Amino acid sequence: xxxxxxxxxxxxxxxxxxxxxxxxxxxxxxxxxxxxxxxxxxxxxxxxxxxxxxxxxxxxxxxxxxxxxxxxxxxxxxxxxxxxxxxxxxxxxxxxxxxxxxxxxxxxxxxxxxxxxxxxxxxxxxxxxxxxxxxxxxxxxxxxxxxxxxxxxxxxxxxxxxxxxxxxxxxxxxxxxxxxxxxxxxxxxxxxxxxxxxxxxxxxxxxxxxxxxx
Numbered sequence: 284x285x286x287x288x289x290x291x292x293x294x295x296x297x298x299x300x301x302x303x304x305x306x307x308x309x310x311x312x313x314x315x316x317x318x319x320x321x322x323x324x325x326x327x328x329x330x331x332x333x334x335x336x337x338x339x340x341x342x343x344x345x346x347x348x349x350x351x352x353x354x355x356x357x358x359x360x361x362x363x364x365x366x367x368x369x370x371x372x373x374x375x376x377x378x379x380x381x382x383x384x385x386x387x388x389x390x391x392x393x394x395x396x397x398x399x400x401x402x403x404x405x406x407x408x409x410x411x412x413x414x415x416x417x418x419x420x421x422x423x424x425x426x427x428x429x430x431x432x433x434x435x436x437x438x439x440x441x442x443x444x445x446x447x448x449x450x451x452x453x454x455x456x457x458x459x460x461x462x463x464x465x466x467x468x469x470x471x472x473x474x475x476x477x478x479x480x481x482x483x484x485x486x487x488x489x490x491x492x493x494x495x496x497x
Contacts, residue, residue, distance in 0.1 A: 292328055300337050303329075308346040311437070315354025315409055322351070326437050330444025340445050344438050351402065351433035355412045356426055362416020386414035395420070398428040402436035 295306055307329045314322025326347045333340040386407065389397045398420070401411045415425055 295325075295328065296332060296337075303332065303338060304342060304346055307343060308350040311347040311350030312354040312357075315351065315358055315412060323440055327440050327444035330441030331447075333441070334445040340441065343441050344434070347437035347441060348430065348434040351437060352426065352430040355401065355408070355429040355433070356422075358409055358412035359416040359420075359422070359425055359429075362413040363419065364416075386410045387418070390414055390418050390420070395424055395428050398425055399432050401429060402432040 295303055298306065307325060310320055310322050310325045314320040326343070329338060329343040329347065330340060332338045333343050386397070389411070393400075397411055398415060401408050404411065412429070
């Protein structure tokens with residue numbers, strides 16, 4: 284696998300700028316539709332290529348942002364179209380059902396804040412976009428926040444690749460660790476709010492019963 288990536292980046296570095304840009308755009312789009320695609324890694328490499336000369340950092344960020352936002356909205360549209368059918372494990376066995384449950388709790392708790400944070404939640408982006416569509420969230424606001432999220436995230440990681448130059452692979456290593464830590468923390472925060480909500484509900488229940496009896 285590592286050899287394949289090495290060959291891919293060598294191939295990409297040898298492309299004319301136009302084709303390198305198109306490749307970057309396609310992968311930024313595709314990682315939302317097919318999550319195994321290592322979009323972040325390629326965007327970091329695009330930043331590195333901008334640093335050594337063939338590409339322009341602003342164009343790398345722009346195309347990565349547009350590709351990421353369009354990919355998110357594609358899966359959002361699938362979620363709108365299929366709705367609750369996506370939760371049927373017999374029809375969509377390859378989809379992470381537990382991931383949908385988490386994403387739905389996140390959306391119920393944080394609303395569009397989850398859309399704004401989706402690019403920072405590595406490993407959950409496609410599930411969040413599908414869940415947002417299933418929840419019938421407003422398309423315009425969803426497009427706005429997923430674009431903002433893509434712009435900030437791709438701007439940060441592409442600039443990191445641009446800044447560190449030949450050490451760009453270190454950025455990828457840090458991103459992997461970051462993704463695991465942030466996703467775990469986000470899950471803990473959601474659990475905390477759910478527990479707090481349940482506790483408050485239990486506290487209110489005796490008061491409501493007392494009011495009815497009187």
